[in-house]
Amino acid sequence: MAAAALTGAAASGAEAAGAGGLGPGCHPEWAVLAHHAGGQVVTPPGAVPVACGVDTGYASSESSIAVTGAGSLIYSPAQTENSMARSTDQGANWSLTYPADEQPTSFWNTVDPFVIADRRTGRVFWTHVTGPVRNEGGLPQGSGFLLAAAYGFQVYTSTDDGRSWSTADYQTAPMGDWEKLFTGPPPPPSSGAAQPVGYPDIVYICANSPVEVAGPGRLCYKSLDGGRTFVVAGYNSPSAGEPQDTCPPLNFNNGVADSRGTIYIPATCGRSDYVAVSHDEGSTYTWIPVKDAPTGTVLPSGYLQLAIDDADTLYAIWPANGLLYLEVSRDRGASWSPPMMIAAPGVHDVQRPAVAAGAAGHVGVTYYASTDPNAQRFTAYITQTDDALASNPLFYSGPINDPAQPIFHDYGLTGASPRVDFIGGAYDATGTRFWAGVVRQLSAPDANGHLTTTGYVGRLALPAVAGGAVLLVPAGPQSGSSSCLGQARLTFHINAVPHGRVVRARAYVNGRRVVSRRGRNLTSISFARPPAPTTLRVRIVTTNNKGGRVITRRTFQACARTPVRGRVRRHRRGG
Numbered sequence: 246m247a248a249a250a251l252t253g254a255a256a257s258g259a260e261a262a263g264a265g266g267l268g269p270g271c272h273p274e275w276a277v278l279a280h281h282a283g284g285q286v287v288t289p290p291g292a293v294p295v296a297c298g299v300d301t302g303y304a305s306s307e308s309s310i311a312v313t314g315a316g317s318l319i320y321s322p323a324q325t326e327n328s329m330a331r332s333t334d335q336g337a338n339w340s341l342t343y344p345a346d347e348q349p350t351s352f353w354n355t356v357d358p359f360v361i362a363d364r365r366t367g368r369v370f371w372t373h374v375t376g377p378v379r380n381e382g383g384l385p386q387g388s389g390f391l392l393a394a395a396y397g398f399q400v401y402t403s404t405d406d407g408r409s410w411s412t413a414d415y416q417t418a419p420m421g422d423w424e425k426l427f428t429g430p431p432p433p434p435s436s437g438a439a440q441p442v443g444y445p446d447i448v449y450i451c452a453n454s455p456v457e458v459a460g461p462g463r464l465c466y467k468s469l470d471g472g473r474t475f476v477v478a479g480y481n482s483p484s485a486g487e488p489q490d491t492c493p494p495l496n497f498n499n500g501v502a503d504s505r506g507t508i509y510i511p512a513t514c515g516r517s518d519y520v521a522v523s524h525d526e527g528s529t530y531t532w533i534p535v536k537d538a539p540t541g542t543v544l545p546s547g548y549l550q551l552a553i554d555d556a557d558t559l560y561a562i563w564p565a566n567g568l569l570y571l572e573v574s575r576d577r578g579a580s581w582s583p584p585m586m587i588a589a590p591g592v593h594d595v596q597r598p599a600v601a602a603g604a605a606g607h608v609g610v611t612y613y614a615s616t617d618p619n620a621q622r623f624t625a626y627i628t629q630t631d632d633a634l635a636s637n638p639l640f641y642s643g644p645i646n647d648p649a650q651p652i653f654h655d656y657g658l659t660g661a662s663p664r665v666d667f668i669g670g671a672y673d674a675t676g677t678r679f680w681a682g683v684v685r686q687l688s689a690p691d692a693n694g695h696l697t698t699t700g701y702v703g704r705l706a707l708p709a710v711a712g713g714a715v716l717l718v719p720a721g722p723q724s725g726s727s728s729c730l731g732q733a734r735l736t737f738h739i740n741a742v743p744h745g746r747v748v749r750a751r752a753y754v755n756g757r758r759v760v761s762r763r764g765r766n767l768t769s770i771s772f773a774r775p776p777a778p779t780t781l782r783v784r785i786v787t788t789n790n791k792g793g794r795v796i797t798r799r800t801f802q803a804c805a806r807t808p809v810r811g812r813v814r815r816h817r818r819g820g
Contacts, residue, residue, distance in 0.1 A: 267295050267297065267706040268297060268335040268336070268337075268706060269297070269299050269334070269335055269336050269337040270297045270298050270299035270336060270703075271295045271296070271297040271706055272295070272296055272297065272298075272647070273295050275296040275643055275644050275645075275646075275647065275648070276643060276644075277293050277294050277295065277296050277641055277642065277643030277705060278589065278590055278641070278642055278643065279293065279639060279640070279641055280589075280590050280639075280640050280641075280642060281637055281638070281639065281640065282571075282585035282586055282587055282637075282638065282640070283585070283586050284586065284588070284589075284590040284591065285590075286590050287639070289639075289641075290639075292707075293641070294641050294643070294705035294706055294707045295705070295706045296627075296643040296644060296645050296703070296705055296706075297336075297645065297703055297704050297705070297706050298625070298645035298646050298701060298702065298703035298704075299336040299337070299701070299702055299703070300685065300699045300700065300701055301320055301323055301330040301332075301336075301339045301699060301700035301701070301702060302330075302339055302699060302700075303323035303324040303328075303330050303339065303341070303699065303700055304323070304324055304325075304663070304697070304698050304699060304700075305320075305322055305323060305663070305684050305698050305699060305700035305701075306322060306326065306353045306354055306663035306664060306665065306666075306684065306698070307354065307357065307358075307663075307664065307665055307666040307667045307668070307684075308320065308321065308322070308665070308667070308668050308669050308682045308683060308684050308700060309321050309358070309359050309360045309361070309667075309668075309669030309671075309682060310360065310669045310670065310671050310680055310681070310682025310702065311360045311361050311362035311369050311671055312362055312671050312672065312673040312674065312678075312680055313362055313367050313369055313403075313406045313407055313674075314362070314366065314367020314368075314406075314674045315333075315367065315406045316333075316335075316673060316674070317331060317332065317333045317406050317407055318330075318331065318332045318335070318336060318680060318702060319331055319342070319360055319362070319369055319371075319403075319407045320332075320339075320360075320682050320700050320702055321358045321359065321360040321371060321669075321682075322358045322700075323339075323341055323700055324341060325349075325350070326350050326352075326353060326354075326355070326356050326358050326373060327343055327347060327349045327350060328341045328342065328343035329341070329342050329343065329358075329360060329371060329407070330342075330700055331407045331408075332702075333406075336702050342403075342407050342408065342410070343410070344371075344399075344401045344410035344411075344412050345410070345412075346411075346412040346414070347399065347401070347412065348375045348376075348399060348414075348416065350373075353662050353663035353664070354662065354663055354664045354666065355374075355376075355395065355422075356373035356374045356375075356376075356395065356422075357373060357374060357395075357422050357423055357424055357666075358371065358372070358373040359371070359372055359373070359424060359425060359426055360372075360426075360669075361426045361427065361428065361671070362671065362674075363428040363446055363448075364603070364672065364673075364674050364676065365428075365430075365445065365446060366444070366445065366446065367406075367674060368402065368403070368404055368444075368471065368472070369402070369403040369406075369407055370400060370401070370402055370403075370426050370428070370448060370472055371400070371401045371403075371410070372398055372399065372400045372401070372424055372426050372450055373398070373399065373424070374395040374396070374397065374398050374420065374421065374422055374424055374452065374457070375395070375396065375397040375398060375399055375415075375416040376395045376396045376397065395421045395422040395456075395457040396416075396417075396419075396420070396421060396455075396456070396457075397415055397416035397417055397418045397420060398415050398416075398418055398420050398424055398450060398452065398466075399412055399413065399414050399415065399416070400412075400413045400415075400426070400448070400450060400468070400472055400475065401413075402471065402472035402473070411472075411473070413468070413472060413473060413474060413475055415466070415475060418466065418475075419454050419455040419464065420450075420452040420453070420454050420455070420464055420466075421452055421453040421454060421455065421456045421457030421458065421460070422452065422453055422457035422458060423452055423453050423457075423458075423494065423495055423497070424450055424451065424452035424453075425450070425451055425452070425497075425498065425499035425500065426448065426449065426450050426499070427449050427499055427500045427501055427502060427508075428446045428447065428448050428449070428502065429446055429447060429449075429501070429502020429503070429506060429508060430445065430446055430447070430502065430504060430505075430506050431446075431447050431469075431506045431526065432505065432506035432507070432524060432525065432526065433505070433506065436506075436524070436525070438506065438525055438526050439469055439526065440469070441469040441470065441471070442469060442470055443470055443471060444469075444470060444471030444472075446471075447467050447468065447469060447502070447506075447526060448467065448468040448471065448472050448475075449465055449466070449467050449468075449478065449500060449502075449508065449527065450465065450466050450467075450475065451463055451464065451465040451466075451481055451497070451499075451500065451510065451527075452464060453494040453495070454480070454494075458494075458495065459494070460482075460493070460494030460495075461483075461494060462480050462481075462482055462483055462494065463480065463481040463482045463494050463497050463510075464477070464479075464480050464481070465477075465478040465479060465480070465481055465527045466478055467526055467527060478526055478527030478528065479523075479527045479528045479529070481497065481510050481512075481521055481527065481530065482494070482497065482512065482521070484521070484529065484530045485529060485530075486529070486530060486531055486532055487521075487530070487532055488514070488516075488517070488519065488532055488534075490514040490515055490516045490517060490519075491514055491515035491516075492512050492513075492514040492515070492519075493514075496512060496513040496514065496541070496548055497510060497511070497512045497513075497548075498510075498511045498512075498513075498548050498549065498550045498551070499550070499551075500551070501551050501552060501553040501559070502553070503553055503557045503577065504557055505557075506524075506526070507522060507523065507524050507577065508522070508523045508526070508527060509521070509522055509551055509553070509559065509577075509578060510523075510530075510551075511535075511548070511549040511550055511551045511561070512532075512549070513538070513539075513540065513541055513547065513548045513549045513563075514540060515540060515541070516540055517534045517535070517536070517540055518534070518535040518538035518539070518540060518549040518563070519532045519533060519534055519535065519549075520532070520533045520535060520549075520551065520559075520561075520578045521533075522577070522578060533578050533579065535549060535561055535572070535581060536581075537570070537572060537581070537583075537584045538561065538563045538570075538572075539563060539565045547563065547564055547565075548563065549561060549562075549563050550562050550563065550598070550599070550600050551600075552600045552601050552602035552608060553602055554602040554603060554604065554605050554606065554607060554608070554633075554676070555603065555604050555605055555676055556605035556606075556634075557577065558573060558574065558575055558602075558605070558606075558633070558634060559573070559574040559577065559578055560572070560573055560574075560600060560602055560608050560633065561573075561574070561581065562587075562598055562600045562610060563598075564595045564596070564598055564612075567593045567594045567595060568586050568588045568592075568593075568595055569586065569587055569588040569595045569598055569610065569612060569628070570584045570585065570586055570587065571584065571585045571587045571608070571610075571633075572584050572585070573633060573634070575634075585638070587610070587628050587640055587642075588612075588614065588626075588628065588642070589614065589626050589628055589642030589643065589644075590642065591616045592614035592615060592616055592626065593614065593615055593616070593617070593618045593620070594614060594615060594618070594620065594623065595612050595613070595614045596612060596613040596614065596623060596653075596655060597612055597613055597665065597667060597668050597683075598610055598611070598612040599611050599612070599667065599668050599669050599670045599681075600670065601670045601671050601672050601679060602633075602672065602676075603672030603673070603675070603676025603677060603678075603679070604631075604672075604675065604676030604677055605634065606630070606631055606632055606633045606634040606635070606638075607629075607630070607631045607633070607672065607676055607677060607679070608629065608630055608633045609627060609628070609629035609630075609670055609672065609679030609681075610627070610628045610629070610670065611625065611626065611627050611645075611668060611669075611670040611681035611682075611683060611703075612625075612626055612628075612668075613625055613626070613652075613653045613668075613683070614626050615651065616648070620651065621654055622651035622652070622653065622654045623651050623652070623653045623654070623655075624644045624646055624648045624651050624652065624653075625644065625645050625646050625652060625653065625668075625681065625683045625685075625701065625703060626642060626643065626644055626645065627642065627643060627645055627670075627679065627681050627703060627704065627705050628640055628641070628642040629641055629642075629679050629705055631677070641705055643705055645681060645683075645701075645703025645704070645705075646685065646701065646703070652683075652684075652685040652686060652701065653665065653683075653684065653685070653686055654686060656690065656696075660690065660694070661690035661694050661695070661696045662694055662695055662696065663684075663696060663698060665683075665684045665686075668681070668682060668683040668684065669681070669682045669683075670682065675738045677738070678704065678707075679704060679705070680702060680703070680704050681702065681703045681704065682700065682701075682702050683700075683701050683702075683703070684698050684699075684700065684701060685698065685699050685700075685701040686698050687699060733773065733774060734771050734772065734773055734774060735771060735772060735773075735774050736769055736770070736771040737752070737769060737770050737771070737785060738768065738769055739767050739768050739769055739770060739785075739787055740787075740795075741789075742787050742788065742789035742793050742794065742795050745789030745790045745791040745793055746765065746766040746789055746790045747764075747766060747767040747768070747787050747788070747789055748763060748764060748765065748766070748767065748788060748789060748790045749761070749762070749763050749764075749767070749787070749788040750762045750767050750770045750785065750786070750787045750788075751785070751786045752770055752772055752783065752784070752785045752786075753783070753784040753785075753786075754772075754775055754781055754782065754783055755775070755781065755782050756782070759772040759773070759775075760772040767787070770785065779802060780800065780801070780802045781800070781801045781802075782798070782799075782800045783797075783798070783799055783800070783801065784796065784797070784798050785797045
């Protein structure tokens, strides 16, 4: 373990104010469309989100992004694959952050760096693989990259909003590349499973084993002490009960964990796609087919991916025929909804999708695509919804860079460096704001095949929700009910009211006031759920210290909900 370091360098800031006070890099002229599945464009029921995007100012390759509990953005990698970019102001300004104790690499695309935040705690985890050869000096000319074999891993943990990092060093572990991190609560103590100590969640890392690319297995480790130490959890593949199928290790993607401590890992195989389910912290697995997802061997970004929301609903996505598909499982993967085509209306050739889920019904996906079926360069998009559990979900989709200036071209495995093998997306701690972390290519390859790139971060800002209140679903299991409104108490996160601190909040259910709170800076409000009605019409009034008010109205029925309706009453400037 070692102390960590934070650089003082800063990237050039983006447009600090942004459009309409929404934050940096926001562009109302970038069209965001409301639509249902199948690309059916509809008239939005309220204000349309505004697309926003900013450069980090640092070179990047295969990317991921995390949002800390305090709302800071951590983008991986930045400048090299030994460091990350950090922003505390929604991307207006960026600086480098990196561990002090780290095995460095001199190359792009050799260590697969990957960052996540545990939304329940705000703790951030970053990992990359290690290996016996990581610097080209002293090696035959041009051979350094080819000899930089991956073996072992390090996990870096930040408990202070990404300012500093501690290191868990496992350079001799029999793990190669394509490492993925995820966190989740343990199974209940009654199951006999090991319980974490000093930290509420288990940290998992899985990677190809024992060698990079070829595997042929996928080995997982787990940490029961918040990322300080790791022990072997077990092989995801091969494992008892694994189907007689061809499942290349590069076709496994990141896992997720539900509130009961069950973990789910997706795999795209030759005859079927599967979700491998473990109830014992990765020791054993049951494999469940996902019949609608496309099959294949080693595919460029065609893999099955999973996300899970705070109500334990699973979401599966995959690209097929140039489009993007989503399925929903409310029974922990036992059955799935019919697939929904959710790509932005009119786009083609969806590439590199990445999915995340947050509060109940909140799902976001980022990807590259183009409205030109013959395009060679592509725009970064976000598709997101907060109504994924409705019978006919409403999606919002839009570009997060100027579509007239596409930012990505796929040069394949050998055409240019750095490559963009994957991109990332993540929700904040409230589970209501989705952020995309992608790569913007600034040039064509030079004579040596080198690309100039920058990290690029975007979102769809939702002005209709600003200042309002959002229902939070507890991460723990609900007694006797799996519905979103099954808990005895309902808790709402309070967003900031513009130009001041929230000092008063009142909640009304079906016309009756149920709670009134005062405080210096309120961030949540909760009340007992009325026992009788199955439909709740909720109105929450939040007031800031300057007299400004936001009134939020929404109707809930189990996990279904109407779109947010909000009204802002601004304080008088002279008052």
